[in-house]
Amino acid sequence: MSACDLATVAVNAPTHIQAIAPYQPGKPIAELAREFGLAEHAIVKLASNENPLGPSPAGMLAAQESLGGMALYPDGAGFALKAAISQKFDVAANRIVLGNGSNDVLDMVARAFLTAGTSSVFSEHAFAVYPIATQTAGATGIATPARKLGHDLEAMRAAIRPDTRVLWIANPNNPTGTFLPWGEIEAFLNEVPREVIVVLDEAYGEYLPPDERTDTTRWLAVHPNLVIVRTFSKAYGLAGLRVGYGLGHPDVIDLLNRVRHPFNVNVPALAAAEAALHDDEFLARSYALNRMGMKQLEAGVTALGLGFVPSKGNFLLVKLADAARVNQSLLRAGVIVRPVAGYGLPEYLRVSVGLANQNARFLDALKAVL
Numbered sequence: 001m002s003a004c005d006l007a008t009v010a011v012n013a014p015t016h017i018q019a020i021a022p023y024q025p026g027k028p029i030a031e032l033a034r035e036f037g038l039a040e041h042a043i044v045k046l047a048s049n050e051n052p053l054g055p056s057p058a059g060m061l062a063a064q065e066s067l068g069g070m071a072l073y074p075d076g077a078g079f080a081l082k083a084a085i086s087q088k089f090d091v092a093a094n095r096i097v098l099g100n101g102s103n104d105v106l107d108m109v110a111r112a113f114l115t116a117g118t119s120s121v122f123s124e125h126a127f128a129v130y131p132i133a134t135q136t137a138g139a140t141g142i143a144t145p146a147r148k149l150g151h152d153l154e155a156m157r158a159a160i161r162p163d164t165r166v167l168w169i170a171n172p173n174n175p176t177g178t179f180l181p182w183g184e185i186e187a188f189l190n191e192v193p194r195e196v197i198v199v200l201d202e203a204y205g206e207y208l209p210p211d212e213r214t215d216t217t218r219w220l221a222v223h224p225n226l227v228i229v230r231t232f233s234k235a236y237g238l239a240g241l242r243v244g245y246g247l248g249h250p251d252v253i254d255l256l257n258r259v260r261h262p263f264n265v266n267v268p269a270l271a272a273a274e275a276a277l278h279d280d281e282f283l284a285r286s287y288a289l290n291r292m293g294m295k296q297l298e299a300g301v302t303a304l305g306l307g308f309v310p311s312k313g314n315f316l317l318v319k320l321a322d323a324a325r326v327n328q329s330l331l332r333a334g335v336i337v338r339p340v341a342g343y344g345l346p347e348y349l350r351v352s353v354g355l356a357n358q359n360a361r362f363l364d365a366l367k368a369v370l
């Protein structure tokens, strides 16, 4: 839409706001059901990296039990959830900020540190919220070329300008599933100027094999410019409640809390996240199911003669020459996956790891389409 087609009031929005390319979410099941006249129960959604096991049972119970209290505002400081996070990860409560999903934390970082005349650095094919949050703040986004579809830390460091205030890294990255060994990130942190906030987005950290995990929180004491961002949306199964958190230097967290909307995390979300945090059994099941499902998808895709990008997340990028057409055919067959052309990856579809029967549905539909 050109500016002259916009309603008079919309034209008055700053041009950097009008230029934002909207975030493209996975298609909701109800929407596909309406569009193609399909029964909702016959649709498989593997498009948003949600937990196919559903929510953590402990989290769901806690959310249900909290509902009687929803006439009252939630605890705006999130005392109990912060205490639980503090205890589990051995991080002081004044180093924790809670978000309405981790996207909220990403946005707080942008609003606190970015403005017109500043810039942020992110990688090509990185999470779409980094450029959106940057643009919303009126700052300039600098996208660096990817290396093997993942972050090229050398290129990112070289891209830092005097006006750069924030640098975003997702590890593992979405939508590529690429992963940088933690040693490389640690070395990188030692090289980045201390005036630049480094956001380390660990949305998929719980899916890493134990021998590829590291306690990144120990870097917080050494790097006051580090902000670690985590979510309850993926392995904990609470995407619909919207809760995540950031960890950082107390002074940085204090700034994020100033731009944070009061009561940004609601009553059931606070309760569910606190309970889910202790639901080790559910986390273990989510991890194990993801490993099995990933193997199933990799084998199935390979058997169809297709390539894929090895992934450390709960999703797989499948290479398809005509991804747009395949996506349309999959939709017609009741299978929702995620096109990633908007991420500069027009030859791929991203499929989230589901239950064994859901993965099989996807593979069968894919075979029929090809």
Ligand SMILES: *Cc1c(COP(=O)(O)O)cnc(C)c1O
Residues within 6 Å of the ligand: 049, 100, 101, 102, 103, 104, 127, 170, 173, 174, 201, 203, 230, 231, 232, 233, 234, 239, 242, 243, 244
């Ligand atoms: C899914 C995802 C998140 C989580 O977003 P929420 O707002 O917490 O649901 C954050 N970062 C990346 C890279 C993701 O893929």
